[in-house]
Amino acid sequence: MNFIADFHLHSKYSRSTSKQMDLENIYQYGKIKGIQVIGTGDFTHPAWFSELKEKLEPCENxxxxxxxxxxxxxxxxLPAIIRKQKLRFILTAEISNIYSKAGQVRKMHNLIIAPDFKTVAKINTKLSSIGNLSSDGRPILGLDSKKLLQITYQANQRAFFIPAHIWTPWFSMFGSKSGFDTIEQAFDQETPKITAIETGLSSDPYMNWRLSQLKHISIISNSDAHSPLKLGREANLFNCPLDYDQIIQALQTNDQRLVGTIEFFPQEGKYHYDGHRSCNICFSSVQTKKHQGVCPVCQRPVVVGVDNRVNELADHPPTYQPKNHKKVEYIIPLLEIIAELNQVKTIGKKVLEQYQNLYSNLGSEFAILRQVPIDQIKAAGFQTLAAGIERLRLGKVSIQPGYDGVYGIIKVFANNKQLKSSTGQASLL
Ligand SMILES: [Zn+2]
Ligand SMILES: [Zn+2]
Ligand SMILES: [Zn+2]
Incomplete structure (x- = not known):
């Protein structure tokens, strides 16, 4: 069967996470989004782990x-159209590893997936002898990533280890500030065990495929959600039975069971391009090179973003695409599209009401963004939205890349004129 999975998210026990991130809300919003397999996040946290054991029961393998x-x-x-969808949980956690290796401080985030509570208990026992697991749902451990990988597989060969959001400047495997240049530098003899990496919001599979060291690696994408409405902002497409070992085998072999990913436009990430926020300078890597890395306004070095870092490590040109590559689908979160059509910047009550109206009538957010026929969206009375989603599906979006901490802006209509002319009227609902 075809299904959507989001492995990386955080519970209410992680720092700067919404109080609403409990199992009930993750279940409810997972269904509204149209996700079938969702990570529990934070299984290392004692209180959260107790909650998982209390409220979840084993289902498929x-x-x-x-x-x-x-x-x-x-x-x-939930509305009837969403209620009957299946939603399964998979045990996941993220660790922040801070350690020194080869004379430098390294900061990396890593994801762990486990098949059962027994494995989680084993991992937790081991890690609690290294650091405090109850201070944060994403604990910070003074532990080499390689050692964490070994602990994971010693607990259970069926567990799985994934370097998280590998391009984030400060906390990742390839991060420009405290990462490495190759998987081998980070994992030494354990390198063959790294068979999947997470792209993070600021990079997409095409950017990652430019590195031949990632040629045989499964490229996955997750939401890293800190609140229910952010679930599934990136996700993975699978075609296999709902079965833990099938999912893990797909990630180990990168075979056809992993169909592809659903992506945030990487330009929307806040460190995609280079520049200076205060000088209003936003540079592509080519422009940065032209200016020798110096900001023409203040004459100081620009802040280097993910795109530039990819260029540094890539051995294929930006236009490179591997043969027979996996599916890559770009989405703009439905709430952002609704906000755009309402010409408001924040997700307020009105936007949320319209969102609810949409999923109650047409199905889950992923169904609306990806599958519901445009004519059906129109027929349900959502004319402008239908035009917007058609533009999204055709890739006709307006892109303003993020840089130096400024989020990028992705719109389905470049301007009001385009919005109005798309339907001859400006009302959404
Ligand atoms: Zn992280
Ligand atoms: Zn995270
Ligand atoms: Zn400047």
Whole structure:
């Protein structure tokens, strides 16, 4: 079967995470988004792990379901069109590894996936002898990433280890500030065990494929959500039975069971391009090179973004595409599209009401963005939105890249004129 999976998110026990990130809300919003397999996040946290054991029960091999009594209550709140979708949990956690290697301080985030509570308990026991697991849902450990990988596979050969958002400047495997240049530098003799990496919001599979060292690696994308509405902002497409070992084998072999990813436009990430926020300078890597890395306004070095770092490590040109590559689908979160059509910057009450109206009538967010026929969206009375989603599906979006901490702006209509002319009227609903 075809399904969508999002492995990386955080519970209410992680720092700067919404209080609403409990299992009930993750279940509810996972269904609204149209996700079938969702990470629990934070399984290293003692209180969260207790909650997982209390509220989840084993279902298909290595996957978990919310206990029926709890699920029933939430399903009552959901519109019929969404209620019957399956949603399974998979045990996941993220560790922040800070350590020194080869004379430098390294900061890396890593994801772990586990098949059962017993494995989680083993990993947690081991890690709690190294650092404090209860201070943060994403604990900071003074532990080499390679050692964390070894602990993971010693706990269970069926567990799985993935370097997270590998381009983030400060906390990742290839990060420009405290990362490495190759997988080997980070993992030495354990390198063959790295068979998947997470792109993070500021990079996409095409950027990653420019590195021949990632040629045989599964490229995955997750939301890293800190609040329910951000679930699934990036995700993975699978075609296999709902089964833990099938999912992991797909990530080990990069075979056809991993169909591809659903991506944020990488330019929307806040460190995509180079520049200076205060000088209003936003440079592509080519422009940065032309200016020898110096800001023409203040004469200081520009802040180097992910795109430039990819260029540094890539051995293929920006236009490179591997043969028979996996599917890459770009989306703009539906709430952002609705906000754009309402010409507002924030997701307020009105936008949320329209969002609810949409998924109640047409199905999950992923269905609306990716599958529901445009004519059907129109027929349901959402004329302008239908035009916007058609533009998104055709890739006709307006892109303003993020830089130096400024989020990029992706719009389905370049300007108001285009918006109005698309339907002859400016009202969304
Ligand atoms: Zn992280
Ligand atoms: Zn995270
Ligand atoms: Zn400047």
């Amino acid at each position: 290595g996957l978990f379901a919310l206990k029926p009594a709890i699920a029933k209550k939430i399903n009552k709140k």
